[in-house]
Amino acid sequence: MDGDVGHLNLSISELENLSNDCRKHIVRMIHKAGAGHPGGSLSAIDIIVALYGTRLRFDSSNPDWKDRDRFIMSKGHASPAVYSILHEMGFLSETDLSTFRTLGSVCQGHVDMKWTDGVDFSAGSLGMGLSFGLGCAISARMDSSSRETWVMVGDGELQEGQVWEAMMAANFHEVDGLKMIVDRNRIQNDDFVNVQMEIGDVASKISSFGWNVKEINGHDMGEIVDALKWASEQGPAPSAIVAHTTKGKGVSFMEDNPSFHGKAPSDEELSLALEELS
Amino acid sequence: MSAPSAGGASRDGYGSALLKLSSDPRVVVLEADLGKSTKSCLFRAEFPERTVSLGIAEQNMMLVAAGMASSGKIPFASTFAIFTERAFEQVRNGIARPGLPVHICGSHGGIHTGTDGSSAQSIEDLAIYRTIPGLTVITPSDDISAEELTIQLLEHGSASYTRTARNKTPRMYDEESVKELKIGKGSVLRDGDDLAIIACGVMVSEAMEAASTLAGSGIDACVIDMHTIKPLDTELLDDIRMKCGGIVTAEDHSVIGGLGSAVAEYMSSVGGFPVQMVGVEDRFGESGSSSDLMESLGLTRDEIVKRARGLVNSR
Structure with a gap:
């Protein structure tokens, strides 16, 4: 069966609608949990939706399929973005989403491959995902498999030296199956990136x-889809997409607002957010 | 058991084990520049296509190994013991937490490493790795047991840390007796009922010498090569508790957190038992020959004998 799994090839309008649905899941999950990271989830979701909707080959009925493309979410605090798309793609139920951050939930605070079908990496500590993806991509090449490895990192995360170790190694080894997307939303935990350390x-x-x-x-669906295709076709060097995004995109009071990096919306804020997303 | 004979360094055993494991195509080797030192260079020379050189970048190496393990490979990643510590959080969060079977080898462990000085002498690796859930921690006593235990890692199925030594140590096993070794099971090298000397790594041969000396004065000590610090062989410790009057532990490692601590923790959990620890008291090493350093820091057969006599006399 495995060889038959192809790309979903969703249209731009389908992708945009899917993004909007995911945004609603994101704010609901974080509101219900009373904790989480809305800003970076909302900045990343358009790209993630485009990835699943047009590029990744996966099978929700066989999450461990060896030759699936890998999606390594290195900025693991933006887990609601991942859980929302995994729900839309059939890996997680609505009930799963509603248990986010509670004891025993498959939706852990940070994405964790040990807990969640469809998650390929245990994140939570920034700077590690690109190295992990490099290991996946080198293995794919050793296996003569065409599976691709897509890694999403945050821009604040680029302050971690390990990311650059991985970039240097990926280029040296000409690992063209490795693709990196930088979510350049310009905000990190404490403040704007250019305040903390540009x-x-x-x-x-x-x-x-x-x-x-x-x-x-990173919010223009047509541009995203084209760039993902472009990255897929590059070689022999690895490829990166720097996606300029807006933290909190889609919810006006969260947009470009450092205070919504890691804060749950109140009841009232949730209503406002859902109204804007409807 | 045959008498100790001249052998290589445990790092040599690691290198030869990798070669023996090469017939399994899942085995891959990762290096952070020090392959000539850790002896992974032996594998690299034969199987460059399954060796990944990552330069002096240990943090990256640990996660590349994790990614490869998640893709069905069985990675063996090595550098100096001290430099694995630089990537402690990567080992904790990137390898052990998701339960990926990456096998880390830290060579040049302990003050036995010698003249490079304190920056290269890891005396805390066993302690820190022992705190990570599910991580197996091994420190073989000689080259031949290092080879055997490394070979057993192929089917281990979970992450491990193995510390090897830079310098040669007497061989404690022969081709036949080494086959009796099992990860997680202490190896009884000498029987005795008065007390037990539980040692690991380069201190095992010192423990055997100490037991001979003690026998000369009528003290009958058993000697255990506790090559696996975690999971600790508590069954063997229960036997010792029943038949012996006390324990002396001996390790080329800080007395804080290593083999001695592991043994004492277990013994206190079952009601208490006299344990004396020979190891590096809370200090860093320094440059010096292996033997001068061991002497200077009290990692000797004489120190083991002294502690053993103290235990016997206090009863």
Whole structure:
């Protein structure tokens, strides 16, 4: 059966609708849990939806299928974004989503491969996912498999030195099956990235490590889909997409607001958010 | 048991084990520049296509190994023991937490490493790795047991940390007796009822010498090679508790958190038992030859004998 699993090839409008549904899941989950990270989930969700909707080959009835494409969510605090798409793709039930962050839930605070079908990495400590993805991509090449490995990192996460160790190694080993997406939402835990420790021209830095790089608007579905396809076709160097995004995208009072990096909406804020997303 | 004979260093056993494991295509080797030192270079020379060189970047290496394990490989990743510690959180969060079967080897462990000085002498690795749930912690006593225990990791199914030594140690096993070894089971090298000397790594041969000396003065000590610090062989400890009057532990490691602590923790949990620990008292090492350092820091057969006599006399 495995060889028959293909891309979903959803249309732009289908993807946009799916994103909107996911945004609603995201704010509901975090509100119910009373904790979580809405800002980075909302900035990342359009890209994640486009990935699942057009590029990743997976099978929700066989989550461990060896030749599935891997999605490594390195910014694991944005777990609601992942859980929302896994729900839409048939891995998780609505009930699963409602247990987010509670004892025994398959929806752990940070994405965790040990707990959740469809999750390929145990995140939560920033800076590790690209290295893990590199290991997956090297293994795929050793296995002569065409499976791809997509890693999403945050921009604040690029302050971690390990990410650059991984970039250097991926280029040296010409691991073209490795694809990185930077969610450049310009905000980290405490404040704006340029206040905490600015990371500068991310695209040219990554390019100087030998990667193919493309910059896009991470909320323009057409641009995202084209960029994902572009990244898939590059080689022999690995490829990166620097996606310029807005933290909290889609909920006006969360947009570009550092205080919604890791804060749950109140009852009233949830109503407002759902109203804006309806 | 045959008498100790001249052998190589336990790191040599690690290197030869990798070669013996090479027939399994799942086995891959990861290096962070120190393959010539850890002896993974032996595998690399024969199987470059299954060796991944990651440069002096241990944190990246640990997670690349984790990613490969998640893809069905059985990765063996090595560097100096001290530099694995740099990636402690990567081991904890990236390897052990998701339960991925990555096998880490930290060579040049302990003050036995010698002249490089304190920056290279890991005396806390066993302690820190012992705190990680599900991580097996091994420190073999000689080259031949290092080879055997490393080979057994192939089917171990969960993450492990093995500490090897830079310098040669006497061989405690022969081709036949080494086959009796099992990860998680202490190896009784000498029987005795008065007390037990439980040692690991390079201190096992010292423990055997100490037992000979003690026998000369009528003290009958058994000697255990506790090559696996975690999971600890508590069954064997229960036997010792029933038949012996006390325990002396001996390790090339801080007395805080290592083999001695593991034994004492267990013994206190079952009602208490006299335990004396020979190891590095709370201090860093320094440059010096292996033997001068062991002497200077009290990691000797004489120290074991002294502690053993103290235990016997206090009864």
